[in-house]
Amino acid sequence: MSDLLRAPAELKYAAELDWLESVDDGPKPFSWRLSPKMVRLFVLGSERADGLDREVDQKWFGDRSIVERAIVTLASDRGLLLIGDPGTGKSWLAELLAAAICRNSTQVVQGTAGTTEDHIKYSWNVSMVIAKGQSRESMIPSPIMTAMEAGTVGRFEELTRSTSDVQDALISILSEKYISVPELTGEEGIVFAKPGFSVIATANSRDRGVNDLSSALKRRFNFVRIPVVTNRKSEAEIVRYRTEELLRRHQIELEVPPTLLDVLLQSFADLRASAAAAGSDDEKLESALSTAEQIGVLEDAVLHSNFFGQKALNAHTLASSLVGSLARREPEDLAILNKYLHGVVEPRSKEEGGDWPEFLAGGREAIANLS
Known part of the structure; x- marks a missing residue:
């Protein structure tokens, strides 16, 4: 094996x-x-x-x-x-x-x-x-x-x-x-x-x-x-299960804080809602925003944190991975993600605090680097 x-x-x-x-x-x-x-x-x-x-x-x-x-x-x-x-x-x-x-x-x-x-x-x-x-x-x-x-x-x-x-x-x-x-x-x-x-x-x-x-x-x-998994609890179980498999396979001792998992799930829920309300394909991310892509974002963030970070996952790295994984078309996808950060994440970071301000900063930095 x-x-x-x-x-x-x-x-x-x-x-x-x-x-x-x-x-x-x-x-x-x-x-x-x-x-x-x-x-x-x-x-x-x-x-x-x-x-x-x-x-x-x-x-x-x-x-x-x-x-x-x-x-x-x-x-x-x-x-x-x-x-x-x-x-x-x-x-x-x-x-x-x-x-x-x-x-x-x-x-x-x-x-x-x-x-x-x-x-x-x-x-x-x-x-x-x-x-x-x-x-x-x-x-x-x-x-x-x-x-x-x-x-x-x-x-x-x-x-x-x-x-x-x-x-x-x-x-x-x-x-x-x-x-x-x-x-x-x-x-x-x-x-x-x-x-x-x-x-x-x-x-x-x-x-x-x-x-x-x-x-x-x-x-x-x-x-x-x-069907696409829309139940928040089921989606969290899938992401957590796959992430634990990843950590065992790579023999990584790194904890994924539940608050960061909530940030990831909420971000995808927000982006799906935005895609559903979009009037044309140009206003939607090319990504399917599936559970598998959530796992991919988290996997990227975990590996980056383990190899190049402080051996701890943070919201900044998670946001950077999300932008890097979902921005497949330029400049369309970058514009959609920037609009999401400005219109949704920024107000939420002011109202709720927590990991959101760091998530906002990480997302903006990633977009700036790709632009």
Whole structure:
């Protein structure tokens, strides 16, 4: 684990998954390693009513019904499409579900403009083909084909980023549950999916119109929409959980004061309200202002404080990180942030005091340095 920059969920939580598997006496669909109830418990954490001898931490923060519908879909013969704004935890939920169901979340296809049908089905080892001809041995299966043959979960990230030709390659896989290999004959010419095979795809709702899904492909997915976290308590739990992971990974002994976390949460709430009231896209930050971006701002501030500060996080550094992370267009984003500091933070710093005056000073200094 220490040799990995980022361990997949099945390795990171291996001991927990082993324990859950050992006490799980519920019915398991197909070749699932855990029952649906235990999959839900692994993702959402345990409660007293579960009556377990060991506490299971919550790993994804969201509505229970979303997780339950996702699990039920994966137990059916339909694909699962998690759709939502950037930073809502779609990929993380997909990884956790795959880890709990089959202990392998790494069978992933990344959707981009350069993704081809080979990434969905198979390609060939050219040197082996030249030496021995085309055979199953010289075939390079895609992550999706590998999942089909093993009866496990394959993942497709950013489905709408890939072209319509690539998306259409999924239609026969999701409906017929096999891949034809015209280059081979006989039994080797068809790769059938084993029970337990399913596909979890993710799509960014802001990419709508980039490569819209065909109606045929939509019919083969159950859509589960992941909403933006707006509950202040839930958002604070997510940010705190991720920050604690960061500190442990970097072995940093640095405390994040609760008052500074409140400043960060309030700042994002203010900026979201401003974006909602804006009349045009030019009056909005390019950032999605998601929970993931809050975590990124705090991570930047924590690392800067640890490496270049006084080993303590302060409001000045937090504001500098916020401006540096959110100012992606110049001068538009800088103007929006400057307006926010002048119109919202400055009056609040005079009325409430606390960390706000230092936050105001740090934000203004960061904007001045970038202008």
